[in-house]
Amino acid sequence: MDYKVLLDGIDDIEPMSGTVQYLMANYGQPRDAFVRGEGSYLFREDGSRVLDFLSGIAVTSLGHSYPAVVEAVANQAGKLMHTSNFFANENGPKVAYLLDRLISSSTPTNESGKIFFSNSGAEAMEAAIKLARKRQGSDRYKFITINGAFHGRTFGALSATAQPGKKEAFEPVVPGFHHVSAGDIQSVAKLIEAGGVGAVIIESIQGESGVRPLSEDFVGELRRITSDSDTLLILDEVQTGLGRCGSWFDFSHHGIAPDIVVMAKALGSGFPIGATWAKNGVADAFVAGDHGTTYGGNPLATASALATLTSMIRIDAPKRARDQGSELAERLRALDKVVEVRGRGLLLGAELDGIDAPLVARYALEGGLVVNPIGFTTLRLAPPLTVSLDEIEEAVTILGDAIKLAS
Ligand SMILES: Cc1ncc(COP(=O)(O)O)c(C=O)c1O
Known part of the structure; x- marks a missing residue:
């Protein structure tokens, strides 16, 4: 076999369908696909962006592509x-x-x-x-x-x-x-x-x-x-x-x-x-x-x-987590249907009043925000420690709308 034929069309393999076709099914269906990240935002191929309040499950604490790390x-x-x-x-x-x-x-x-x-x-x-x-x-x-x-x-x-x-x-x-x-x-x-x-x-x-x-x-x-x-x-x-x-x-x-x-x-x-x-x-x-x-x-x-x-x-990353975390927790507590906010700093769990958390997370993603449903009625939020107050405001607005849609 001329293995060079394997390279024909390799660029046509799409992230979403390619994942389903070639990767094991242990992560389930991917929810979206991103090609770039900067600060608190992830970008899709078409240039649209979403606020990332999960940070790759508490990984990108300095935000995406932090210049000194890059x-x-x-x-x-x-x-x-x-x-x-x-x-x-x-x-x-x-x-x-x-x-x-x-x-x-x-x-x-x-x-x-x-x-x-x-x-x-x-x-x-x-x-x-x-x-x-x-x-x-x-x-x-x-x-x-x-x-x-x-x-x-x-x-x-x-x-x-x-x-x-x-x-x-x-x-x-x-x-x-x-x-x-x-x-x-x-x-x-x-x-x-x-x-x-x-x-x-x-x-x-x-x-x-x-x-x-x-x-x-x-x-x-x-x-x-x-x-x-x-x-x-x-x-x-x-x-x-x-x-x-x-x-x-x-x-x-x-x-x-x-x-x-x-x-x-x-x-x-x-x-x-x-x-x-x-x-x-x-x-x-x-x-x-x-x-x-x-x-x-x-x-x-x-x-x-x-x-x-x-x-x-x-x-002083811990101080940022304390300062921004108390802002985020306070705004989350003020949302309708959020009955409890647990955690410390910028690792927060928002407990919803009997509302389907996976559905809320799906609406939030459509509205431009990544949050993570854990369990049936809990959302986990773990934004970058570099998150700004404006970004917190934007995220909570999107989340409030998503909760309303799912209620
Ligand atoms: C508390 C804790 N321990 C261990 C792990 C496992 O880490 P990894 O997924 O990098 O193997 C995780 C991952 O979520 C975790 O949250």
Whole structure:
């Protein structure tokens, strides 16, 4: 076969129909297709634009195509993209240093730690699970996670995910994962007392299951009983971290020091990268050969992360999330049929009064706004942290109209 014929007509493959024809059906039917992004807006092929109040699920926190990130990625791509982890690169240690400083300064103890780089949130969670197993030993192989939690789709992360619907088709999952209800500290204490528990994994705000913050009492108690029993506390900050909820890491809201922190999403501004931080004394459990990934922390991914973090520090991203987040929350609360607004900073869940959230999201998209329905009556909003007050105003107007249409 002359494979050059494969190139004939390749440009005729359309994003929407091509996705349905050539990609697996696991994401369902795509809702729209975009060819360009700038700031808070996404653009279609025909030039029409929509306000992006989802940020690729809390990823493009600096907005689309933030100039410093674009420049860093383009420069690095022209210089060196990949070498493997047999060799050091100039960006990785700098990103690790910044993450360590941002995490340790968010804790009351200021304890320092070390970073493992991967390529996604699920992989960063896998690394945390394996690190905890290695540190705690095989007789403490059990984990406790919270009902409703989402920690990713790979087998370890899926086993930690406490949403039966996401797991049923893949049983049996990894053994040893126990789930308790948010707030049920007695069950956590009982499981730990019974023995064999090495770690507890939490999201301080459950993003995927409806933007549901854990209570301060529960998180405080969790830290107390895990510390007392040398059980590790793993914070999944994949969605909540890096400024999104109004602080560098949302665990700081609870005044606690985690043992392991899992990050991804916003770290690369859209370039895939995940990171697992562990405090010294836990991080040391990984020795040469214990874990790895070909791409993790490669020059291109860490160039993107370095530009993202330095930009976030320069613009004080957490403060933007606090300021714009309180404006957005206030305007959402004022909308007819919005009965509750949950979350912190710019990770917000708007609960609708019995109205079909997927339908509202569809009308909103037609009106020029991306929001995300999670569950039947909840909308998740996660605009860029760089969003302007005018854009918030525009989004809330579109959303108000969409709610009216769906009511
Ligand atoms: C809290 C949390 N953990 C883990 C993940 C998995 O991350 P990824 O999709 O990058 O594998 C997600 C993704 O939404 C998440 O929200």
